[in-house]
Amino acid sequence: MKLGTLAYVSSLVTVIKNQNSFPLDVTVNGETKHFDDAYIVSATNHPYFGGGVAIDPLATPFDQKLDLVIVHKISGLTFIKLFTELFTNGSHLKDKNVWHTQAATYHLTSYAPEHGQMDGEELGQHNFDIDFTVAQHKFWIPLH
Secondary structure, eight states: OOHHHHHHHHHHHHHHHHOOOEEEEEEETTEEEEEEEEEEEEEESSSEETTTEESOTTOOTTSSOEEEEEEEOOOHHHHHHHHHHHHHTSGGGGSTTEEEEEESEEEEEESSOEEEEETTEEEEEEOOEEEEEOOOOOOOOOOO
């Protein structure tokens, strides 16, 4: 019945309605891009978050890159349009209000206290100054 997705989407809409935009710098490939009105920021190596919401249908854990999606502050019909695209065909990544990049490393700096999550765990509210990087680690699986 996908009630988990429905509950997640319901919570997401409530949070997004109350979320203010915030200033953010992203440094990728030696260049810094400034956002005055970042609204949603998602760093991921797979397409889905929450209850199966495909925030980044291009992301894959097998390409040695991390994907970053930044949505500018939106409202009204633009919100409805992007929300519909998010749940239907993934074309929200092509919208002018959405910035998407793929890289092995990047750095994020927020200049206002914001709420954060990592793997669904709350990080609290504070300024963020985070480096993201892809790394491979060998490990052994014992066969008994």
